[in-house]
Amino acid sequence: MLDAVTRSTTLITIAREAIAREARPQPARWDEAWLRESGACFVTLRLDDGLRGCVGSVDAHRALGDDVAHNAFAAAYRDSRFDAVSPAERERLVVEVSVLGPRAPLAAASEQDALAALRPGIDGIYFEYRHLHATFLPQVWDNIPDPLDFLCELRRKAGLPTRFWDDEVKLSRYTVEKHK
Numbered sequence: 001m002l003d004a005v006t007r008s009t010t011l012i013t014i015a016r017e018a019i020a021r022e023a024r025p026q027p028a029r030w031d032e033a034w035l036r037e038s039g040a041c042f043v044t045l046r047l048d049d050g051l052r053g054c055v056g057s058v059d060a061h062r063a064l065g066d067d068v069a070h071n072a073f074a075a076a077y078r079d080s081r082f083d084a085v086s087p088a089e090r091e092r093l094v095v096e097v098s099v100l101g102p103r104a105p106l107a108a109a110s111e112q113d114a115l116a117a118l119r120p121g122i123d124g125i126y127f128e129y130r131h132l133h134a135t136f137l138p139q140v141w142d143n144i145p146d147p148l149d150f151l152c153e154l155r156r157k158a159g160l161p162t163r164f165w166d167d168e169v170k171l172s173r174y175t176v177e178k179h180k
Contacts, residue, residue: 008179015072025069039064046094053079103172123173134158
């Protein structure tokens with residue numbers, strides 16, 4: 001089994017190389033089998049302790065190595081909340097890769113059920129209502145530790161009122177393996 005340090009170093013290197021290229025990454029032929037396995041990740045970029053970009057895949061649909069490269073490029077150059085990362089910023093970026101585990105449905109017939117089922121600091125949550133959806137990685141619990149506030153902000157992110165609930169709401173949870 002690959003040790004955690006080597007795995008982290010490899011994932012961060014892939015992300016940094018994708019950002020440095022300034023061209024959309026093409027699918028690669030990864031030497032390591034674990035990079036060829038289907039995987040989902042988010043790449044989070046920070047600059048001077050502030051968010052600089054965050055883009056990811058909630059569900060696995062391509063090789064993990066390709067997902068890291070694609071999401072790193074998108075976080076640096078396509079995150080609609082920010083201008084593209086400049087060459088001067090590239091070296092100063094702190095890069096974090098969060099490899100997502102598979103989503104599991106979270107049974108919740110009401111907001112109270114959802115609040116009771118949440119595991120602060122552990123769960124990433126994916127919220128769905130009809131065509132609207134949003135997710136927060138488990139790391140977001142560091143900034144929003146209260147379960148009600150967490151759920152309210154997630155609904156706001158999805159474009160809904162913060163206290164919205166409907167029978168059609170679907171929640172799922174996932175965990176992440178974080179690499180810096």
